Amino acid sequence: MSWETVIGLEVHAQLSTNTKLFSSASTKFGSEPNTQVDLVDLGLPGVLPVVNKDAFKKAIRFGLAIEAEINQESSFDRKNYFYPDLPKGYQITQMTKPIVEGGSIEIDVDGDKKTINITRAHLEEDAGKSIHDAYPDKSVIDLNRAGTPLLEIVSEPEISSAKEAVSYMKALHQLVTFLDVCDGDMSQGSLRCDANVSIRKVGDAELGTRTEIKNINSFRFIEKAINFEIKRQIKLLESGEKVTQETRLYDSGKDETRPMRSKEFANDYRYFPDPDLLPVVISDDEMEEIRSTFPELPADKSRRYISEFQIDESEAEIISSSRELSNFFEVAVESKSDPKLAANLIVGEIGSLLNKDNIKIDESKLSSDNFNILLQRISDGTISKKIAKTILAEIWETGRNADEIINDQGLVQIQDENLLEEVITKVIKSNTKQVEDYKNGKDKLFGFFVGQVMKETQGKANPKAVNDLLKKALNS
Amino acid sequence: MSIRFKTLAELKELLEKKEISSYELVKETFKNISSSKTNSFITLDEEAALNKARDFDEGKVDGDLAGIPIAQKDLFCTKNLRTTCGSKILENFIPPYDATVVDNLLAAGSICVGKTNMDEFAMGSSNETSYYGTVRNPWDLERVPGGSSGGSAAAVSEGLVCAATGTDTGGSIRQPAALCGITGIKPTYGRASRWGMIAFASSLDQAGAFARNAEDCALLLNHICSHDSKDSTSISEERENYLDNINNNLKGKKIGIIKEFDISSLNKEVQDSFEKSKKIFEALGANFVEVSMPNIKLSVPTYYVIAPAECSSNLSRFDGVKYGYRAKDVDNLEELYIKSRSEGFGDEVKRRILIGTYVLSAGFYDAYYKKAQQSRRMIKNDFVDALSEVDVIMSPSSPSSAFKIGSKTEDPIEMYLEDLFTISSNLAGVPAMSIPHGFSDGLPIGLQLIGNYLEESKILNFAHQYQKNSDWHFKTPNLGESS
Numbered sequence: 001m002s003w004e005t006v007i008g009l010e011v012h013a014q015l016s017t018n019t020k021l022f023s024s025a026s027t028k029f030g031s032e033p034n035t036q037v038d039l040v041d042l043g044l045p046g047v048l049p050v051v052n053k054d055a056f057k058k059a060i061r062f063g064l065a066i067e068a069e070i071n072q073e074s075s076f077d078r079k080n081y082f083y084p085d086l087p088k089g090y091q092i093t094q095m096t097k098p099i100v101e102g103g104s105i106e107i108d109v110d111g112d113k114k115t116i117n118i119t120r121a122h123l124e125e126d127a128g129k130s131i132h133d134a135y136p137d138k139s140v141i142d143l144n145r146a147g148t149p150l151l152e153i154v155s156e157p158e159i160s161s162a163k164e165a166v167s168y169m170k171a172l173h174q175l176v177t178f179l180d181v182c183d184g185d186m187s188q189g190s191l192r193c194d195a196n197v198s199i200r201k202v203g204d205a206e207l208g209t210r211t212e213i214k215n216i217n218s219f220r221f222i223e224k225a226i227n228f229e230i231k232r233q234i235k236l237l238e239s240g241e242k243v244t245q246e247t248r249l250y251d252s253g254k255d256e257t258r259p260m261r262s263k264e265f266a267n268d269y270r271y272f273p274d275p276d277l278l279p280v281v282i283s284d285d286e287m288e289e290i291r292s293t294f295p296e297l298p299a300d301k302s303r304r305y306i307s308e309f310q311i312d313e314s315e316a317e318i319i320s321s322s323r324e325l326s327n328f329f330e331v332a333v334e335s336k337s338d339p340k341l342a343a344n345l346i347v348g349e350i351g352s353l354l355n356k357d358n359i360k361i362d363e364s365k366l367s368s369d370n371f372n373i374l375l376q377r378i379s380d381g382t383i384s385k386k387i388a389k390t391i392l393a394e395i396w397e398t399g400r401n402a403d404e405i406i407n408d409q410g411l412v413q414i415q416d417e418n419l420l421e422e423v424i425t426k427v428i429k430s431n432t433k434q435v436e437d438y439k440n441g442k443d444k445l446f447g448f449f450v451g452q453v454m455k456e457t458q459g460k461a462n463p464k465a466v467n468d469l470l471k472k473a474l475n476s
Numbered sequence: 477m478s479i480r481f482k483t484l485a486e487l488k489e490l491l492e493k494k495e496i497s498s499y500e501l502v503k504e505t506f507k508n509i510s511s512s513k514t515n516s517f518i519t520l521d522e523e524a525a526l527n528k529a530r531d532f533d534e535g536k537v538d539g540d541l542a543g544i545p546i547a548q549k550d551l552f553c554t555k556n557l558r559t560t561c562g563s564k565i566l567e568n569f570i571p572p573y574d575a576t577v578v579d580n581l582l583a584a585g586s587i588c589v590g591k592t593n594m595d596e597f598a599m600g601s602s603n604e605t606s607y608y609g610t611v612r613n614p615w616d617l618e619r620v621p622g623g624s625s626g627g628s629a630a631a632v633s634e635g636l637v638c639a640a641t642g643t644d645t646g647g648s649i650r651q652p653a654a655l656c657g658i659t660g661i662k663p664t665y666g667r668a669s670r671w672g673m674i675a676f677a678s679s680l681d682q683a684g685a686f687a688r689n690a691e692d693c694a695l696l697l698n699h700i701c702s703h704d705s706k707d708s709t710s711i712s713e714e715r716e717n718y719l720d721n722i723n724n725n726l727k728g729k730k731i732g733i734i735k736e737f738d739i740s741s742l743n744k745e746v747q748d749s750f751e752k753s754k755k756i757f758e759a760l761g762a763n764f765v766e767v768s769m770p771n772i773k774l775s776v777p778t779y780y781v782i783a784p785a786e787c788s789s790n791l792s793r794f795d796g797v798k799y800g801y802r803a804k805d806v807d808n809l810e811e812l813y814i815k816s817r818s819e820g821f822g823d824e825v826k827r828r829i830l831i832g833t834y835v836l837s838a839g840f841y842d843a844y845y846k847k848a849q850q851s852r853r854m855i856k857n858d859f860v861d862a863l864s865e866v867d868v869i870m871s872p873s874s875p876s877s878a879f880k881i882g883s884k885t886e887d888p889i890e891m892y893l894e895d896l897f898t899i900s901s902n903l904a905g906v907p908a909m910s911i912p913h914g915f916s917d918g919l920p921i922g923l924q925l926i927g928n929y930l931e932e933s934k935i936l937n938f939a940h941q942y943q944k945n946s947d948w949h950f951k952t953p954n955l956g957e958s959s
Contacts, residue, residue, distance in 0.1 A: 051708065
């Protein structure tokens with residue numbers, strides 16, 4: 001029997017605002033427990049939430065990017081349940097009137113394009129963290145995360161494989177980071193997803209019973225968790241059993257999903273409009289401001305790089321696909337560096353260094369300023385491109401200034417024609433056989449002579465000058 | 477010099493003329509409190525109050541209310557001063573911050589002498605649900621002072637303080653003001669900040685004031701009311717000076733009488749007082765018009781769906797985890813919740829949490845909560861229509877005078893009907909006040925004046941003109957030995 005998989009994803013993107021959704025406490029990650037908590041986050045008696053408009057701007061930016069409908073009037077509801085890391089005993093979320101409805105995201109699966117429709121994206125506050133393993137006999141709570149703004153992006157059940165789910169997550173990741181809506185750091189939980197997975201016979205109109213896998217926080221785990229779940233469900237159905245609708249957790253250590261305690265989802269959340277908050281109205285002027293500061297998206301960037309700077313299409317695509325790389329590239333170009341040269345080095349040498357260390361460009365020791373110095377030195381002939389690669393490798397390790405490295409290691413390119421002529425004469429004299437062959441029409445040997453000159457000058461000779469002078473010497 | 481029963485304006489004058497020092501005033505206040513039999517206060521703050529009084533006497537404090545001792549309802553958070561909300565669950569809660577209303581009143585120079593007793597979480601109309609004991613009515617210690625701001629009302633009525641704050645969710649200022657023979661006002665919803673007010677029903681709760689007369693209330697409101705960016709439901713329009721229009725002429729003004737409030741079913745003294753009060757306003761040149769508010773009969777059932785719904789969620793934060801009462805000897809999280817809340821809350825609070833949880837539950841939401849929201853809108857529209865025809869609406873504040881302690885505790889529904897006349901203005905969000913206007917069974921009763929949105933000035937004007945032509949607000953209880 002053949003089965004098909006139906007997947008819908010609920011992605012929680014932590015919005016990169018400075019302060020929380022309803023308080024002025026900082027949202028910075030990694031601080032000492034309970035140091036980023038104000039009266040509101042603590043849920044003290046008498047405190048009231050005040051909406052952070054910045055979170056709305058980011059949510060709207062996302063909505064515009066996926067061509068969704070923006071509800072200029074949206075409202076908040078309370079979702080009631082007891083949990084120690086939920087200080088108020090309810091979570092403030094958008095149930096009835098979310099800020100974003102509809103829209104779609106295009107994904108790419110092995111070169112095939114597919115459109116996944118978005119049901120809605122709504123704002124809500126995150127809960128704190130319960131820590132069960134810090135002390136032997138008690139659980140403790142860290143409320144730093146409580147009240148952090150989340151955008152929950154809900155897809156239609158239109159994803160049909162684990163691979164597609166990963167592509168969807170990657171597309172979302174690229175989008176939210178580009179829009180500066182979320183920092184996209186999955187290891188810190190900034191972007192995490194719940195996957196609703198069900199199986200049905202090919203051709204069936206009705207959906208099968210679904211399970212929800214909670215809080216998956218890496219691309220690899222999404223693929224593994226969903227694939228495990230698909231296999232598990234197929235096995236159940238093929239042996240005549242039924243799938244139970246339930247919430248499951250993915251255990252990456254054992255590579256399996258297993259049910260969460262049933263009590264935790266037997267809740268009636270008793271949603272109702274939060275009486276502490278009036279509906280939030282975004283004016284036309286505010287919408288206009290958000291539109292006017294809308295960032296350039298990867299596809300547009302790529303097109304612009306090609307037409308404005310005449311760089312290779314493949315290079316343009318690689319650079320524009322990453323917010324960090326494109327920023328790095330644009331800073332270089334703005335500082336009057338040669339765009340082609342910059343693109344070439346970013347995609348080539350720098351790209352492989354980044355891959356090697358598995359870091360982002362802004363986490364490396366190469367600063368924009370230093371990169372610019374390097375580019376200038378290539379353009380003004382001080383160093384050759386070949387030497388530049390050596391210098392880059394050194395900067396990568398030490399972060400030292402490019403000019404310093406050039407001076408200290410005597411890497412300045414030899415431009416002096418007299419000096420080069422001396423070397424060339426020496427090369428010609430000691431390779432009489434090859435000179436003869438060359439003169440007899442073996443043109444390919446020209447490269448050999450260039451190589452010899454470079455060898456003699458430890459690679460510092462200006463290649464163009466070498467070319468010109470060699471031609472002159474050999475043809476005389 | 478006896479300061480008992482002096483008005484705020486009178487005490488201000490005494491201080492200004494240096495006929496009394498603030499220190500003496502505060503000392504005297506605490507002396508009176510210590511001999512009081514009404515149980516009006518839960519927590520006192522004598523040392524801090526005396527220090528502030530000294531500061532005033534040394535010329536370090538100024539402001540409209542400088543040097544005047546007042547009381548705060550124990551529902552307002554007071555920095556470093558225990559705030560219980562009348563509940564065991566907050567028996568040891570010391571807030572790290574001041575409510576905006578408290579902050580405003582302190583900024584005006586007033587001195588907080590302590591926190592007044594109240595029904596637990598403001599749920600009650602008699603002050604009998606307080607964990608800290610029933611407050612007694614100064615006019616008859618066997619009777620209730622009304623609720624939920626019963627401690628504040630009793631303290632002013634007894635002359636312990638000239639002014640106190642209160643909160644009004646369904647009548648919690650107006651009904652106790654009426655039952656204690658003093659003046660109390662609840663401004664428009666959103667006019668005073670709710671920041672630091674421990675929430676009962678967020679869409680109905682509103683801070684206000686008790687004093688001996690309307691003029692003092694106006695002065696207090698000048699400080700209690702403000703726009704506050706910390707409260708999203710706070711009104712941003714600039715606050716008026718409520719004393720500016722207090723002497724306006726009432727000639728030709730229209731007063732609405734609600735057709736659907738059946739005055740004739742009330743006892744004769746209440747009816748007679750109402751008729752007499754009408755005559756006073758008529759003599760001042762005002763005209764009476766009957767207004768029909770067909771949906772006002774839905775007020776009590778509507779209120780008892782919406783208020784419990786909101787309270788069931790608002791009170792979820794009292795879980796024994798972060799602050800407040802935590803049950804001992806529990807084995808797991810669920811037990812911690814169940815025991816802390818079962819032991820920490822009183823019966824009336826539990827009753828309302830249960831009602832609220834029920835009406836919000838899946839399958840019942842549409843039938844109860846949604847319906848109640850709809851009828852609330854209809855009631856609100858009735859007010860908008862009626863108040864487009866008249867300047868103010870007038871009714872009794874409560875169906876009768878103060879009842880005996882214990883006489884209604886067995887029947888919650890009868891207790892809920894205490895707020896029959898007051899609840900609708902909370903549902904609509906309009907300002908309303910109660911002024912003393914006679915006696916029934918030898919106990920004070922109140923007259924309610926309801927105004928249009930943000931027209932606190934107008935009802936204060938009506939009340940002040942009434943008080944210039946009557947003497948009910950001068951009546952004081954006979955305190956026997958303690959007076």
